[in-house]
Amino acid sequence: MLNARSLVDNLAEVLVVPSFTRLGFNLRRRLYDWPDAESYPMTGRTVVLxxxxxxxxxxxAGAFARMGANLVxxxxxxxxxERTRAELLAETPGLAAPTxxxxxxSLASVRAAAAQVLEVAPQIDVIVDNAGAMIPTREVTAEGFERTFAAMTLGPFVLVSRLQQRLMESPDPRIVAVTSGGMYTQSLPLDDLAYERGEYQGALAYARAKRAQVALIRERARRLRGTNVVANAMHPGWANTPGVQASLPGFAKLVGDQLRSPAEGVDTILWLAAAPEARAVSGRLFLDRRVRPFDRVPSTRLSAADRALLWGTVLAMTGEPEPTARG
Ligand SMILES: NC(=O)c1ccc[n+]([C@@H]2O[C@H](COP(=O)([O-])OP(=O)(O)OC[C@H]3O[C@@H](n4cnc5c(N)ncnc54)[C@H](OP(=O)(O)O)[C@@H]3O)[C@@H](O)[C@H]2O)c1
Structure with missing residues (x-):
């Protein structure tokens, strides 16, 4: 049964603009009277970001450090x-934050990085797959992959897969994939992951890669069922960041001061990483601390069989072994 708060929240969600802007964030913060995300302790926990x-x-990064986490x-x-690390250390003296x-x-780079992370982090409690960018023209990497799909789908898949076993040694292991509401606009052509058909558009490639990222998180969560790993995706709404200013200047100007602040944009990342109640579900998509639909129109829906097919295709593309589901 929908209560009045959920009804108001869901209505805002259907309307997109009030939901994704800071209006949606502030509305929900008041509706649910949230505790500040930074009030959840992360002392002794290590976040790979x-x-x-x-x-x-x-x-x-700043928030996790203030919450007491170690960072990689x-x-x-x-x-x-190094500049970021120095800033973080100035803000939070004594912070452990290897880089x-x-x-x-680049899958070679991701594999080397995963090995380094395993060297510097004897314990991993949270992995936040946040890096992302909109790439305006179609590029093929030296390894032969379309760059957007490589950076936001294949790279994160390899990184998380290679850290998964270490993560499973944590008493409270969590994966947070930062996706985009832009994925609602696109389906994923499973037979054209390299975007070889049709005219390449950066925003479209971005939305497809984000949809694939979310499908893979759902499939990973399914494969990890019965373990203690919780794996979810979240989208931040629309937040005022250098990335948005650079890739969507017209949009940023249009939405103006209704863009969320970065702190508002990361609230659900922190909550999914730290809040005890966020362990309740796995394999879902969140905005503002609540589960949201994966699709807004039926034509973008990926079935369970599609998601399993994508998983197998990505394993074949990357040459990765099936990540272990046992610690
Ligand atoms: N801001 C929003 O409204 C919004 C909305 C939906 C989704 N998102 C998602 O949120 C995440 C963060 O975006 P943002 O808005 O904070 O953008 P941003 O200011 O451009 O930050 C993006 C970060 O990702 C890194 N990055 C990009 N490509 C990389 C690569 N190939 N390898 C390693 N690192 C890479 C960037 O590194 P450099 O500093 O070296 O460039 C930067 O640290 C992204 O996944 C984005 O798609 C943001």
Missing amino acids: TGPTSGLGRAA LLGRDAGRL VVVDMA
């Missing part, structure tokens, strides 16, 4: 990564 050098990743920071530019350089679009 991709994309900490900008926007949402930077905001999440994965970024593609050594200079930016690992990785280009998420």
